Amino acid sequence: MHFGSIYGEFDYESTSSVLYAGLNFKVNPKLKLWLQGNYSKSEAAFSKVGMDMDLPGVDEALEIIEASDYDYSGIPQYSDLSYGYMNFNARAEYKLSDKLLFNVDFSYYDLTSDETWVYGDESGSFTVFRTGFTLIK
Numbered sequence: 001m002h003f004g005s006i007y008g009e010f011d012y013e014s015t016s017s018v019l020y021a022g023l024n025f026k027v028n029p030k031l032k033l034w035l036q037g038n039y040s041k042s043e044a045a046f047s048k049v050g051m052d053m054d055l056p057g058v059d060e061a062l063e064i065i066e067a068s069d070y071d072y073s074g075i076p077q078y079s080d081l082s083y084g085y086m087n088f089n090a091r092a093e094y095k096l097s098d099k100l101l102f103n104v105d106f107s108y109y110d111l112t113s114d115e116t117w118v119y120g121d122e123s124g125s126f127t128v129f130r131t132g133f134t135l136i137k
Contacts, residue, residue: 016042021037030095034093037089038087082113100136107127108126
């Protein structure tokens with residue numbers, strides 16, 4: 001049995017800004033350096049939901065479907081998302097011979113969530129440090 005439905009139209013808006021930069025250096029024939037970083041800021045939210053509850057027959061429909069909650073007043077606040085993400089990478093590569101390279105990598109990651117009540121506190125940062133060898137064919 002279907003009693004009908006009530007709906008409202010509203011907008012969802014999201015914005016994102018990204019800044020990226022990278023540099024490569026060849027210090028000498030044996031040493032190369034790379035630096036790279038990026039930052040992004042993203043925000044999103046629903047507009048205020050406007051439910052037209054003054055339409056003919058709405059009161060009767062709500063009495064029949066009394067278990068439903070048509071209070072959408074919290075959506076604009078609850079839907080607000082605001083994230084900042086930053087990543088920085090550095091790499092050094094040293095040519096030990098014509099067939100062998102030694103490299104060192106460093107990466108830093110940071111996420112800031114300004115709306116922790118939506119998905120929990122996702123904010124945090126970590127670093128990664130790697131070293132290794134590369135064989136050249």
